[in-house]
Amino acid sequence: xxxxxxxxxxxxxxxxxxxxxxxxxxxxxxxxxxxxxxxxxxxxxxxxxxxxxxxxxxxxxxxxxxxxxxxxxxxxxxxxxxxxxxxxxxxxxxxxxxxxxxxxxxxxxxxxxxxxxxxxxxxxxxxxxxxxxxxxxxxxxxxxxxxxxxxxxxxxxxxxxxxxxxxxxxxxxxxxxxxxxxxxxxxxxxxxxxxxxxxxxxxxxxxxxxxxxxxxxxxxxxxxxxxxxxxxxxxxxxxxxxxxxxxxxxxxxxxxxxxxxxxxxxxxxxxxxxxxxxxxxxxxxxxxxxxx
Numbered sequence: 001x002x003x004x005x006x007x008x009x010x011x012x013x014x015x016x017x018x019x020x021x022x023x024x025x026x027x028x029x030x031x032x033x034x035x036x037x038x039x040x041x042x043x044x045x046x047x048x049x050x051x052x053x054x055x056x057x058x059x060x061x062x063x064x065x066x067x068x069x070x071x072x073x074x075x076x077x078x079x080x081x082x083x084x085x086x087x088x089x090x091x092x093x094x095x096x097x098x099x100x101x102x103x104x105x106x107x108x109x110x111x112x113x114x115x116x117x118x119x120x121x122x123x124x125x126x127x128x129x130x131x132x133x134x135x136x137x138x139x140x141x142x143x144x145x146x147x148x149x150x151x152x153x154x155x156x157x158x159x160x161x162x163x164x165x166x167x168x169x170x171x172x173x174x175x176x177x178x179x180x181x182x183x184x185x186x187x188x189x190x191x192x193x194x195x196x197x198x199x200x201x202x203x204x205x206x207x208x209x210x211x212x213x214x215x216x217x218x219x220x221x222x223x224x225x226x227x228x229x230x231x232x233x234x235x236x237x238x239x240x241x242x243x244x245x246x247x248x249x250x251x252x253x254x255x256x257x258x259x260x261x262x263x264x265x266x267x268x269x270x271x272x273x274x275x276x277x278x279x280x281x282x283x284x285x286x287x288x289x290x291x292x
Contacts, residue, residue, distance in 0.1 A: 010131050010153030011200040011226055014254070017104045018071040023284040024250040024291060026072040026106065026228070028258030029062060029094070031055035031079050035263050037272040052086035055079065059094045062262065063101055065273050066280040072104035074134075074228075074256055092128055099129040106228070110157065111147075112136030118146040126152055134206065134228070137183050141190055144203065148194055153202040153226075158183050159218060161208025161231030180214070184221040191225055200226045200252065209241045209255070216244040219252075227253040232260075232283075239290045250291040257283050 018024050033042060033051050040058050042050035063073065075098065080091035098105045107130035111121040125133045125147070135147050137156035147154035159169055159180040169180040177185070184205065191201030201224050207215060209231035219227070227245045232238075232255050245253035261283055266275030 008151040009194075009196040010151060010202045011194075011204070012196040012198050013131060014072065014104045014153070014226065015196075015198040015200065015251070017102070018250055018254070020102075021069065021071045021284075022250075023069055023071050023288065024246070024254055025070050025280075025284045025287050026074050026104075026254045026256040027062065027066045027070045027261050027280060027283075028074045028076065028108070028230070028256050029059055029079075029098075030076040030258045030262065031058050031062075048083040049086040052080065052083040052090040055083075055087075056090035056094055059090075060097050061273050062276055063094070063098055063103070065277040066261065067101045067103060068277075069281045069284040070103065072106055072132075072254055072256075073098050074106040074108045074258075075130075076258075077107060077109040095129045099131075104132070105130050106132040106134065106155065108134045110134045110136055112139055112143055114139050114142040118143055119149075122146040122149055122152070126150060132204070137186065140186070144190055148202050151194075151202065153204060155204040155206050155226075155228040156183070156187050158187060158205040158222075159207045159211050159214055161210045163210075165208075180218070181221060184218050187225055188222050191222075195224050198251075200224055204228055206230065207245065209238075209245075212241040212244075215242070219244055219247070223247070225252075229253055229255045230258075232257045239286050242287075243290050246291055250288075255287050 036058050040054050042054040044050045080087040107125050132153040133147055135154045135156055171179045187203055187205050191203035194202035204226035205222055207218055207227045209229050229242050229245050242255050261279045264275045264279040
């Protein structure tokens with residue numbers, strides 16, 4: 001007799017991973033050739049294949065270093081795709097290793113399209129092994145729902161951490177809401193059909209750590225929405241800034257840091273991979289301290 005496994009549900013999977021890791025942190029994997037450890041620098045920085053190989057080796061080493069203390073990894077597609085076919089192939093291998101490690105895998109590619117194009121983008125992310133993607137919400141439901149197919153998840157841009165986002169996201173609408181609040185309400189409604197056993201939908205929201213004054217109100221508008229929270233660390237966000245992202249304990253939010261983990265300043269004599277491991281643990285400990 002064949003036993004069928006339960007259908008995949010991205011939010012439930014992420015919640016379980018957070019519990020297993022005892023960590024609500026995500027490491028942003030944004031490898032830059034100019035910042036690689038000296039031993040991994042490409043022989044020819046003008047050769048796409050050499051660069052792709054170097055960032056792949058670095059990325060796989062980062063995954064090994066952070067898996068014990070991070071719940072998830074957010075892999076920036078652009079860092080790989082800039083190197084053409086070789087970069088795209090490297091991205092696929094890094095995604096496969098991330099998934100095999102047990103981490104929740106977010107493909108950070110912020111696609112924004114509708115119809116068959118959105119369906120193709122969503123299918124490509126699933127085929128690559130990502131559990132979640134990042135997407136633009138500004139085309140409405142047509143640009144969002146395809147990414148929730150087959151139980152997979154998507155984090156829609158709601159309130160981003162970059163300062164210039166204020167020019168659009170903070171604009172007041174005729175009904176008194178800001179643009180960001182209107183998008184938050186859209187995310188809440190579109191996410192309701194995919195709320196899982198843990199109380200969160202497969203449609204999450206990107207809410208920047210640097211927007212502390214707005215986080216609490218956005219949380220009220222999106223009670224069943226997982227927050228992906230960039231802007232921590234190098235961009236200025238602190239543990240106190242992100243406290244209101246959580247609904248209770250370590251539930252409801254995934255705090256992400258990239259540069260502060262990938263490129264730490266190691267103590268003299270500390271191997272670079274160990275320095276990354278130490279940075280990932282310190283990051284996780286900072287978030288653990290505010291959710292327990």
